[in-house]
Amino acid sequence: MDKIIACHECDLLLELSEVKPGTKLLCPRCGYVITRTGHQALNRLIAFSLSATLFFAYACAFPFLSFNLQGRGQLITLLQSVSELYQQGHPVLSLMVAIFIILAPLLLLVGLLYVLLPLKAGRRNPGSIVVSKLLLAIQPWSMVEVFLIGVLVSLIKIATMASLLLGPSFWAYVAFSIMLTAALTYLDRLQLWHWLDSAKPWRTVQ
Ligand SMILES: [Zn+2]
Structure with a gap:
């Protein structure tokens, strides 16, 4: 079962036994x-992927934060923050939030579960190889931790101008980003290919 692989960083060829x-x-x-x-x-x-999915669904469903500025209270959800940013004249920022904060993590989660769940039964879903390639390609582009830091910095700024209340979905998003980060630390390129290699397609032609 020895394989020759190239180092991802420096292209050194290595012989890999089990x-x-x-x-x-x-x-x-x-x-x-x-x-x-x-x-x-x-x-x-x-x-970790299943818990991340639950926290993500929760984070999208409930108010992300509410703030009170000069007697005017406002509640916004995570999805509303995209349209809110667009309306406030920040189209690039709103697009970035939509892609990096919502779409990329969501695709990552759906892809992970699509590939991983059948592996438990020793099977692989059709298209698992393509999905895995995509997953490994977008893995570095999901910026949940970066977003959290950005949110914290802007919250400190807003807190000086208005009274601020973090909604339940904010904490759900924090939990979601911890779960997704934890899941991604277990996503290993070689091991994923090894699992896919040893799994059988759902319908094997005899
Ligand atoms: Zn190397």
Whole structure:
């Protein structure tokens, strides 16, 4: 089962024999983590992805924050923040929020569950290979942690001008970003290909 793979960072060719669960393989030349195989990695990935989905649904459904400016109170949800930013004359910002804060994490979650859930039964969904390639490509583009920092900074700014109340969905989004980040730490390129290799399609032609 030996395979030749190239380091993602420096293209050094490495001969890869089976990696035991719970170990990490580093590139001898540049130190890049070639693979990290966690114990129960698939179970943890699925558990974190499912919890992230629940928190994300909750974050979209309820008020994100409410603020009171000169006696005028306003409640906005996460989705409303996109249209609100657009109406306030920030089309680029509103597009970025829509893509990086809502669409990219959502696609990531749907893709993760589509690929991972059948693997539990030793099967793979049609198109899993394509979806996995997409997942690995957008993995670095989901900026949930960056968004959280941005939100905190703007909240401090708004708090000096208006009284501010964080809605339940704000905390749900915090929980969602922790869960998604946790899930992504278990998403290992090589291990994902290994799982897909050993899984069978749903209908095998005899
Ligand atoms: Zn390297």
